[in-house]
Amino acid sequence: MILPFEHNYTIGVVSQMFQVTPETIRLYEKEGLILPKRSESGQRRYSELDIAWISCIRKLITEDKLNLAGIRHLLALIPCWEMKPCTESERTTCAAYQQNDQPCWNLKQISTLCQEAECYQCIVYRSAQRVGNIKDFIALHIKNISSK
Numbered sequence: 001m002i003l004p005f006e007h008n009y010t011i012g013v014v015s016q017m018f019q020v021t022p023e024t025i026r027l028y029e030k031e032g033l034i035l036p037k038r039s040e041s042g043q044r045r046y047s048e049l050d051i052a053w054i055s056c057i058r059k060l061i062t063e064d065k066l067n068l069a070g071i072r073h074l075l076a077l078i079p080c081w082e083m084k085p086c087t088e089s090e091r092t093t094c095a096a097y098q099q100n101d102q103p104c105w106n107l108k109q110i111s112t113l114c115q116e117a118e119c120y121q122c123i124v125y126r127s128a129q130r131v132g133n134i135k136d137f138i139a140l141h142i143k144n145i146s147s148k
Contacts, residue, residue, distance in 0.1 A: 006048070007036075007045035007046060007047045007050075008045070008046075008047070009045065009046040009047070009050070009051065010043065010045065010046075011025050011026070011036075011043075011044045013046075014046050014050070014051065018054060018058055020058075025044075025054070027068070028057060028068070031068045031071075031072060032072060032103060032106035033053075033068065033071060033072065033075070033103075034050060034053055034054065034057070035105060035119055035125065049126065057071060060074075072102065072103065073101065075103035076096075076099075076101055076102050076104075078103065078104070078127070080104040080122075080124040081094065081096065081097050084114075084123070094114070095108070103125075104119075105119035105122065105124070
């Protein structure tokens with residue numbers, strides 16, 4: 001049985017699954033959309049959760065007609081400070097709270113709460129893997145802000 005966090009797939013296998021080139025998968029990493037693990041020899045390794053996430057990215061590109069910048073911007077709107085949750089003082093020093101051009105896992109200046117965590121295992125990154133629901137999630141977040 002393959003567990004969702006076991007990194008069993010190589011980039012070649014993943015690219016074949018999605019009928020894209022390995023360069024496309026590397027581009028997703030370069031753009032900050034995915035965070036593959038690396039083996040001791042430096043080879044990218046992907047888990048079942050990574051596969052689900054790449055599937056969502058492919059859906060956004062092929063069905064929803066978003067480009068990579070659009071997907072990245074959509075991910076940047078995830079209110080990670082509410083999902084953690086961060087204190088008010090942590091928010092004042094966190095770039096994810098102050099700007100919205102990159103997903104929180106791509107930012108250098110992050111809250112102390114996040115500095116001790118591995119982004120791959122973070123609830124924010126893992127929830128982003130359900131990207132099909134992100135638009136609804138963000139709409140609900142905007143509605144909650146508007147009603148305050």
